[in-house]
Amino acid sequence: MKAEKETPESLESVETTCKPENGLAAIGLDIGTSRIVCSQAPTEFKTQLNAFIGVAYSKFAEQMLQRNGIDFYRHNGELFVLGDGAEKFASMFNHEVRRPMSVGLLNPGERDGFEVIQLILRRLLKKPKPGGSKICFSIPSAPCGMETSLVYHENMIKRFLTELGFESKSLNEGLAVVFSELANENFSGIGISFGGGMCNACLAYLSIPILTFSLGKAGDWIDSSVSVVTGESATRVRVRKESALDLSAPPSHKIDEALHIYYEEMILDLVRSLTRSFVESRNLPTLDKPIPVVLSGGTSKPRGFREKFENALRATNFPLAISEVRLAADPLNTTAKGTLMYAMYDN
Amino acid sequence: MRRFLSAFAADHDTAVIKPSALPPKEISRLIETVSLSIENPLLKLKFIHAALDRYAHTCRVMVVPSLDAKLTKQVLLEALDLLVPGHRIIIADPETALAAEKPLRRIRAPRLSQMTVLIGLVLVMSTTYWVQARLGIKAHNAAVPIYRWATEGLERKSESTPHSSISAKLESPADWGVRSAKAADSSPQATYDAASLPEIWMVEEKSGYEFYSNGLNISTEFAVAGRPRRYRTFDRADGALSEIKERPAGLLYHTSEGDVAPFERRFNRLLNRRTRELLQYIKQDHLYHYVIDRFGRVYRVVNETEVAHHAGFSIWSDESDVFLLLNQSFIGICFEGRWSESLNSDPPDGASTSATLRVITRAQLEAGRLLTDWLRQKYHISDSNCVTHGLTSVNPQKFLIGHHLDWAKDFPFRDLGLSDKYQKPLPSITEFGFAYDDFFLQVMGRPWPGINLAMGQLQARADRDKISYETLRRKLNRRFAHQLAQLRGETEGDKDFGRADLSQLTNALDGQP
Numbered sequence: 090m091k092a093e094k095e096t097p098e099s100l101e102s103v104e105t106t107c108k109p110e111n112g113l114a115a116i117g118l119d120i121g122t123s124r125i126v127c128s129q130a131p132t133e134f135k136t137q138l139n140a141f142i143g144v145a146y147s148k149f150a151e152q153m154l155q156r157n158g159i160d161f162y163r164h165n166g167e168l169f170v171l172g173d174g175a176e177k178f179a180s181m182f183n184h185e186v187r188r189p190m191s192v193g194l195l196n197p198g199e200r201d202g203f204e205v206i207q208l209i210l211r212r213l214l215k216k217p218k219p220g221g222s223k224i225c226f227s228i229p230s231a232p233c234g235m236e237t238s239l240v241y242h243e244n245m246i247k248r249f250l251t252e253l254g255f256e257s258k259s260l261n262e263g264l265a266v267v268f269s270e271l272a273n274e275n276f277s278g279i280g281i282s283f284g285g286g287m288c289n290a291c292l293a294y295l296s297i298p299i300l301t302f303s304l305g306k307a308g309d310w311i312d313s314s315v316s317v318v319t320g321e322s323a324t325r326v327r328v329r330k331e332s333a334l335d336l337s338a339p340p341s342h343k344i345d346e347a348l349h350i351y352y353e354e355m356i357l358d359l360v361r362s363l364t365r366s367f368v369e370s371r372n373l374p375t376l377d378k379p380i381p382v383v384l385s386g387g388t389s390k391p392r393g394f395r396e397k398f399e400n401a402l403r404a405t406n407f408p409l410a411i412s413e414v415r416l417a418a419d420p421l422n423t424t425a426k427g428t429l430m431y432a433m434y435d436n
Numbered sequence: 437m438r439r440f441l442s443a444f445a446a447d448h449d450t451a452v453i454k455p456s457a458l459p460p461k462e463i464s465r466l467i468e469t470v471s472l473s474i475e476n477p478l479l480k481l482k483f484i485h486a487a488l489d490r491y492a493h494t495c496r497v498m499v500v501p502s503l504d505a506k507l508t509k510q511v512l513l514e515a516l517d518l519l520v521p522g523h524r525i526i527i528a529d530p531e532t533a534l535a536a537e538k539p540l541r542r543i544r545a546p547r548l549s550q551m552t553v554l555i556g557l558v559l560v561m562s563t564t565y566w567v568q569a570r571l572g573i574k575a576h577n578a579a580v581p582i583y584r585w586a587t588e589g590l591e592r593k594s595e596s597t598p599h600s601s602i603s604a605k606l607e608s609p610a611d612w613g614v615r616s617a618k619a620a621d622s623s624p625q626a627t628y629d630a631a632s633l634p635e636i637w638m639v640e641e642k643s644g645y646e647f648y649s650n651g652l653n654i655s656t657e658f659a660v661a662g663r664p665r666r667y668r669t670f671d672r673a674d675g676a677l678s679e680i681k682e683r684p685a686g687l688l689y690h691t692s693e694g695d696v697a698p699f700e701r702r703f704n705r706l707l708n709r710r711t712r713e714l715l716q717y718i719k720q721d722h723l724y725h726y727v728i729d730r731f732g733r734v735y736r737v738v739n740e741t742e743v744a745h746h747a748g749f750s751i752w753s754d755e756s757d758v759f760l761l762l763n764q765s766f767i768g769i770c771f772e773g774r775w776s777e778s779l780n781s782d783p784p785d786g787a788s789t790s791a792t793l794r795v796i797t798r799a800q801l802e803a804g805r806l807l808t809d810w811l812r813q814k815y816h817i818s819d820s821n822c823v824t825h826g827l828t829s830v831n832p833q834k835f836l837i838g839h840h841l842d843w844a845k846d847f848p849f850r851d852l853g854l855s856d857k858y859q860k861p862l863p864s865i866t867e868f869g870f871a872y873d874d875f876f877l878q879v880m881g882r883p884w885p886g887i888n889l890a891m892g893q894l895q896a897r898a899d900r901d902k903i904s905y906e907t908l909r910r911k912l913n914r915r916f917a918h919q920l921a922q923l924r925g926e927t928e929g930d931k932d933f934g935r936a937d938l939s940q941l942t943n944a945l946d947g948q949p
Contacts, residue, residue, distance in 0.1 A: 275480070275484065277468075295467060296484050297458065374458060
């Protein structure tokens with residue numbers, strides 16, 4: 090399905106990508122289930138919620154969106170509200186946003202999903218310079234049995250970026266965390282991204298990925314689970330989670346209580362699965378010193394998350410000695426920073 | 437990303453790298469050590485990938501399962517070179533330089549701050565001009581034992597207990613006496629007095645070489661002028677300081693502990709290049725008097741009547757004199773090779789030619805004999821003063837032997853017409869109460885017979901004086917500090933005094949119970 094040319098920002102209108110002084114322009118892209126983050130400099134990030142909401146077209150709805158400054162476009166008789174605007178709109182009308190991606194990959198149940206991703210990417214990306222811009226985008230580790238879906242997901246994005254004129258390559262999300270956060274440790278350690286759709290982990294030694302792992306249970310799972318037991322919409326749960334949750338303090342609210350429970354469950358599940366995966370792996374190198382674990386991603390942001398995770402990790406017989414568990418400096422942008430680094434690699 | 441990550445790039449999750457495909461630990465550690473010094477994350481990532489890539493490439497080209505540590509430096513240089521194409525970059529690392537000057541010196545860890553600054557400078561500056569390398573092959577060669585020893589948990593712990601007295605580890609004199617006798621029986625060569633040899637004279641001297649009647653050919657291409665010898669010794673009986681002496685009193689044998697290419701025809705160019713780099717470095721810092729390369733070519737670097745900086749803190753004695761700081765009194769002869777290669781060989785018995793030939797080539801052995809004969813005859817050097825660096829090197833702050841360990845075993849004394857000094861009571865113990873520690877045992881496996889013999893003598897002396905072994909040891913330690921202080925004024929130009937404040941010795945002694 091092709092979108093009608095009613096996008097508020099056509100590709101031709103976007104500004105031209107800045108080119109570094111030397112070499113090609115480089116862009117890092119974190120295409121997550123929850124958010125898409127674009128980075129063109131280590132401290133310069135642009136982000137949009139990877140979500141949309143469709144409302145039946147009416148003059149009234151169109152005017153209302155315009156009045157509230159919400160980006161939208163008209164698509165097959167519907168008004169699609171994209172990115173951050175979708176959340177605002179959903180919150181206003183107690184609707185659920187629709188997700189172009191699910192469990193880290195293109196959502197097969199969302200027929201307009203990829204179209205939406207393209208539109209969001211067009212908003213975030215600057216037009217490539219003649220001569221080419223390098224772009225690196227993140228991809229998850231394929232959940233068990235979904236390897237072919239990953240191939241499809243990766244190639245669809247790559248094809249689109251190529252159409253836009255970028256020279257693109259992909260990078261595992263866990264490894265992107267390692268690239269971003271473990272430079273001081275010579276890129277040796279475990280990077281974990283707690284995203285919306287899944288958790289991605291990568292054990293790297295000297296930047297070489299030794300073992301990657303993913304768990305299809307992350308922020309969205311927490312939101313939907315809490316939503317089911319509390320009767321609140323998942324969107325509201327997410328807003329609450331991102332704004333007020335403190336895992337280090339006893340819960341004072343019904344939603345918080347449920348969030349505590351599901352956070353703990355997710356952490357335990359991840360630690361158990363990670364431990365099992367590492368124990369069963371024949372690929373573990375013999376490391377002669379403890380390695381760090383870095384946590385990143387929106388789901389890792391609540392206060393007390395790091396401590397909870399560390400306690401859970403240290404309570405298991407994890408097969409590798411861990412020196413520290415730390416939170417990434419900028420958890421929401423860590424993956425994008427890692428992909429940017431990889432994009433700049435060939436410059 | 438190149439070969440190492442190409443599999444990853446092609447198939448992100450199923451084709452992660454197997455640990456077996458990673459470089460050996462030693463190489464990984466060296467890569468880590470260097471990359472820790474690079475602050476820019478992107479440069480660091482590029483360096484690591486380039487180093488791994490060069491490693492993989494070299495392994496493939498050379499059809500070997502893993503890259504020998506000998507080629508590690510080359511791999512790293514090439515990796516750095518990839519970052520700045522068209523420029524040759526050589527790591528200027530003061531720590532490895534120091535270690536090069538002091539082969540097999542025990543170093544806890546490289547000084548990363550220094551490396552950071554220097555490598556950073558190299559990386560930046562090399563984009564505009566060639567970096568003049570300070571180090572030759574020996575400097576980076578020494579890096580191998582440094583990081584190996586520093587990172588495999590073998591480094592000396594400050595709290596490690598010196599093995600200073602006779603313990604269960606000490607074999608009975610009868611035991612090692614038997615072994616010593618066996619070793620002597622199997623000796624392929626008899627010990628002889630150089631004076632008894634037919635006269636050795638210079639047959640020809642031309643620009644660049646000297647030829648002697650025993651077949652010794654000395655290249656003088658790398659010869660450099662140095663500082664004249666002036667030293668004093670201590671009378672072994674009463675500790676009296678001697679008059680100033682200028683004639684070399686002994687020979688001290690070393691190994692370069694550098695990267696040595698495999699001794700095969702196909703590495704001929706590399707072998708030659710390494711030797712020249714080594715010689716350049718030795719010349720620059722006046723490190724040895726003579727170097728014997730892998731083909732048995734003998735090079736004079738520092739004239740034997742001048743001082744070379746080869747011995748560091750070192751102790752030896754003959755029948756009458758005690759020598760401290762052998763730079764001043766001994767001639768340094770360096771065999772290009774890696775003594776550490778023999779660490780896993782047989783226990784030291786001083787007579788194992790096969791073990792020796794793991795360190796040096798037969799041509800070096802022959803050349804070593806010719807050079808030894810000539811020097812001994814020329815300077816009337818007694819057999820008792822022909823010894824190895826590993827037997828003489830000490831740590832003066834901790835009163836420990838084996839600070840450097842090159843030729844601490846497997847030196848072919850008998851092949852060079854010398855008596856086996858591994859069987860001789862170690863002067864640093866008998867004269868000054870030095871000891872060894874756990875680290876020494878970890879490296880050496882067990883002490884050589886002369887150590888046990890020396891400790892036995894010391895114990896007998898303590899019994900005779902009716903004092904404890906430790907008390908006697910402390911007394912002798914103080915004697916060492918005192919004698920060293922006496923020499924200070926005599927050896928003003930010696931680098932070793934620059935590195936060790938004598939007050940540290942006093943503190944060390946004061947800290948003793």
